[in-house]
Amino acid sequence: MTGGTKPDRGRLDRDTVVARALALVDAEGLEALTIRRLAVDLGVTPMALYWHFRNKDELLDALVEHLLGTVTLPELPAVPAVHGRDWAEQLHAALTAFAAALRPHPAIAPLIQARVLFSAPGLALAERALGLLREGGFSAEQAAQIGGYLVGAVVTLVVAEPGVSAEPDLELRDCHTRARQAALRSLSPSDYPNVIACAEPLTFCANGDAYFAQGIDLLVAGVRGVS
Structure with missing residues (x-):
């Protein structure tokens, strides 16, 4: 139970x-x-x-719809910025809201990408992201490709957060984390000095908020860089 x-x-x-x-x-x-x-x-x-x-597929669809329904998209500015210069900031805010909704549910997150366009809240998220990308100068085809990448990237941030996984048993999860750290620290110092130095942050995230903030920053910077 x-x-x-x-x-x-x-x-x-x-x-x-x-x-x-x-x-x-x-x-x-x-x-x-x-x-x-x-x-x-x-x-x-x-x-x-x-x-x-x-069937179970319909139940999974409903779980995804429910989860996407918890995404609180920020209000759009009443007056658009001159030449759309704030589209990247708005995209950052939308992705941050998306990640915040997924973070408590890493086991469900992998289901999102294939189902995001099949519910009203998913379509609302897609419409916001695609609109901002088009405002940033991307064509419809480019916006679709980048939008799909961003959804997958946010899902990956959630699923791959070091030390956090879909494993529900916290004691077993901690045991796995300690084992991974020990394995990395046992590597040859002459061959892998940086892996050894980063053994703890590679396997355990001490500050989840900072982890997601940096991840979203990197995603938006990458999109801005090719716009």
Whole structure:
């Protein structure tokens, strides 16, 4: 069980199912999510869930839609900047909001890229990013390519944050981190002095906020550099 009280069987709705599914994935990983397991967790029969989702793919679509719905895009300025000079700053803010929504759910993040265009909140995010890229002087084709890259890059930042993974067992995660650090520190100092010096930050992120801020900075600087 993922904890909490079971819902009233007569009041089981789509939002309740999605919320419990997300809690299950956060606690135990994506592999733990099955219709049967979720039904047990909710205290209902699998058929009760099939009223809301015909299969697991539809449930995953709903999880992604829910997660994208938590992205709080910043308000656009009432008056556009002269010659669109602030498009990169606005893109930075949008990517930061996107990353903030994904960070608590690294197990779900890998599902985003293939599903981002198939829900209203995903389309809203795409429209904002593509519009800003077009404002920055990119063609429709370039904007589409760069936009897809940026979504994948933010997902990668979330999934690859050192010391943070989809592994739900914190003790096991810490054990893996320590083992990776020990393996790097055991390398030959003459061959890999810099890898050894960076062993801790390569395997553990001491400041998640700084990690994401630097990552978004690099992404936006790269886009600005080719505009």
